Amino acid sequence: MFFQKEFRLKPRARGFHLITNEILEQIPEIQQVQIGLLNVFIKHTSASLSINENADPTVRKDFEAHFNQMIPEDQDYYLHLDEGSDDLPAHIKSSLLGSSLNIPVTNGRLNMGIWQGIYLGEHRNQGGARTIILTLQS
Amino acid sequence: MFFQKEFRLKPRARGFHLITNEILEQIPEIQQVQIGLLNVFIKHTSASLSINENADPTVRKDFEAHFNQMIPEDQDYYLHLDEGSDDLPAHIKSSLLGSSLNIPVTNGRLNMGIWQGIYLGEHRNQGGARTIILTLQS
Amino acid sequence: MFFQKEFRLKPRARGFHLITNEILEQIPEIQQVQIGLLNVFIKHTSASLSINENADPTVRKDFEAHFNQMIPEDQDYYLHLDEGSDDLPAHIKSSLLGSSLNIPVTNGRLNMGIWQGIYLGEHRNQGGARTIILTLQS
Numbered sequence: 001m002f003f004q005k006e007f008r009l010k011p012r013a014r015g016f017h018l019i020t021n022e023i024l025e026q027i028p029e030i031q032q033v034q035i036g037l038l039n040v041f042i043k044h045t046s047a048s049l050s051i052n053e054n055a056d057p058t059v060r061k062d063f064e065a066h067f068n069q070m071i072p073e074d075q076d077y078y079l080h081l082d083e084g085s086d087d088l089p090a091h092i093k094s095s096l097l098g099s100s101l102n103i104p105v106t107n108g109r110l111n112m113g114i115w116q117g118i119y120l121g122e123h124r125n126q127g128g129a130r131t132i133i134l135t136l137q138s
Numbered sequence: 139m140f141f142q143k144e145f146r147l148k149p150r151a152r153g154f155h156l157i158t159n160e161i162l163e164q165i166p167e168i169q170q171v172q173i174g175l176l177n178v179f180i181k182h183t184s185a186s187l188s189i190n191e192n193a194d195p196t197v198r199k200d201f202e203a204h205f206n207q208m209i210p211e212d213q214d215y216y217l218h219l220d221e222g223s224d225d226l227p228a229h230i231k232s233s234l235l236g237s238s239l240n241i242p243v244t245n246g247r248l249n250m251g252i253w254q255g256i257y258l259g260e261h262r263n264q265g266g267a268r269t270i271i272l273t274l275q276s
Numbered sequence: 277m278f279f280q281k282e283f284r285l286k287p288r289a290r291g292f293h294l295i296t297n298e299i300l301e302q303i304p305e306i307q308q309v310q311i312g313l314l315n316v317f318i319k320h321t322s323a324s325l326s327i328n329e330n331a332d333p334t335v336r337k338d339f340e341a342h343f344n345q346m347i348p349e350d351q352d353y354y355l356h357l358d359e360g361s362d363d364l365p366a367h368i369k370s371s372l373l374g375s376s377l378n379i380p381v382t383n384g385r386l387n388m389g390i391w392q393g394i395y396l397g398e399h400r401n402q403g404g405a406r407t408i409i410l411t412l413q414s
Contacts (some may be wrong), residue, residue: 001172002173002175002276003173004173004242004244006249023176033283035278035279035280035396035411036278037278037315037413039175039240039242041240041241041242041249042402043249043251044251044253044254045189045190045191045251045253045254050371050374050375051321051370051371051375052321053321053367053370056279056356056358058355058356059197059364059367061355061356062353062364062367062368063368063371064353064359064366065351065353065354066347066351066353066354066368069353070208070346070347071204071208073246075203075207076201077200077203077204077207078196078203078204079196079197079199079200079351080194080196082194088197088200091190091191091197091200092200092201092204094189094190095188095189095190095201095235095257096234096235096372097371097372098188098236098374099188099189099254099277100239100240100241101375101376102240102315102317102376102378103317103376104280104315104317104409104411106280106282106409109316110280111319111409112319113319113320113321113407115320115321116319116320116321116375119371123185131198132249133242133244133249135173135174135175135242136264137175137275137413138278140311140312140313140413140414141311142311142382144387165386177313177378177380179378179379179380179387181387181388181389181392182389182391182392183327183329183389183391183392184329186371207345209342209346213341213342213345215282215338215342215345216338216341216342217334217337217338218332218334218335218337219340220332226335226338229328229329229335229338229339230338230339230342232327232328233326233328233339233370234373235372236326237322237327237376237377237392238377238378238379240378261351271380271382271387273311273313273380275313275413276371
């Protein structure tokens with residue numbers, strides 16, 4: 001059985017953001033699923049989805065600091081410059097972190113660890129409202 | 139319902155390549171699927187699959203330049219040297235970018251964003267024809 | 277058809293470890309599957325799952341060396357320090373490499389390349405026994 005829903009996240013500032021609750025609000029159908037999988041897919045090339053620590057906000061700040069260090073703006077070897085200094089690094093961050101997640105569903109809930117949450121990586125300065133597709137299988 | 143197909147991509151030079159069309163040609167069965175998921179899996183440890191910008195070829199060039207900077211050849215701490223300077227960095231790039239994609243299917247099409255395409259990361263100098271498995275669920 | 281199983285891996289030292297056999301021992305049900313997919317999910321934010329070279333142990337050593345170089349401990353811009361120098365880098369490595377894998381199943385076997393194996397990235401100094409969820413679809 002497949003259930004699919006497309007929706008837009010609230011716009012967010014550049015950085016990493018916990019979006020677990022905003023996703024769960026969109027898909028109460030999970031509560032009916034005994035065993036399944038949820039695919040979360042982001043339809044953009046300058047934002048990302050990943051899973052990480054859901055408690056301490058400094059983890060998200062450190063992610064933003066470190067990814068900016070590891071993939072700096074304005075490297076002299078970059079050719080793709082037309083859309084601003086934040087654009088090409090945003091593409092690289094998106095491919096490194098990934099565009100989709102596949103999370104087990106068990107007894108009506110996402111079966112993640114207690115410290116796991118879903119991160120939106122907003123890698124543009126002005127990314128706007130990002131579109132997500134949820135595909136629930138059971 | 140599962141449909142699965144294994145095939146080989148055309149050989150490509152080291153770098154990042156857009157392979158969306160080459161994949162879609164292999165799986166016209168997608169056109170019959172209302173709601174589903176496509177898993178794309180690469181059976182190699184020195185090439186990768188990711189999703190990124192499908193319009194400007196300089197993005198792919200910048201990816202190659204930046205990944206070579208971030209995972210350089212011939213670091214003095216590398217031990218795995220027997221298969222050439224390009225081999226160990228290729229393995230690291232493959233794990234960073236990933237070996238598979240899971241893409242929603244909606245109304246007979248891959249439901250990606252309009253700027254999204256599927257990238258082959260060919261991380262060896264002479265990688266040859268890479269083998270892909272497509273698994274379509276509906 | 278869904279089959280799901282949660283279990284704990286043996287505890288391992290910090291570094292990269294081949295866990296393909298330990299996973300397969302947990303899921304003999306794969307042998308009954310003609311076409312399917314196996315999702316492997318790790319319920320932790322400081323360990324990772326990826327696919328890479330299964331033959332030469334120096335590849336795993338080089339991964340550990342390079343990831344420690346690319347995501348160093350004790351950067352002056354890190355704020356999340358309470359759980360030790362290895363903690364924040366472990367979170368970043370986990371998101372870069374990923375928390376889950378999706379592997380095709382064909383004729384009763386994981387349909388990976390002959391050189392592919394499943395890596396546990398244990399990114400903490402004392403990570404303990406990590407919990408895995410296997411979800412098999414057919």
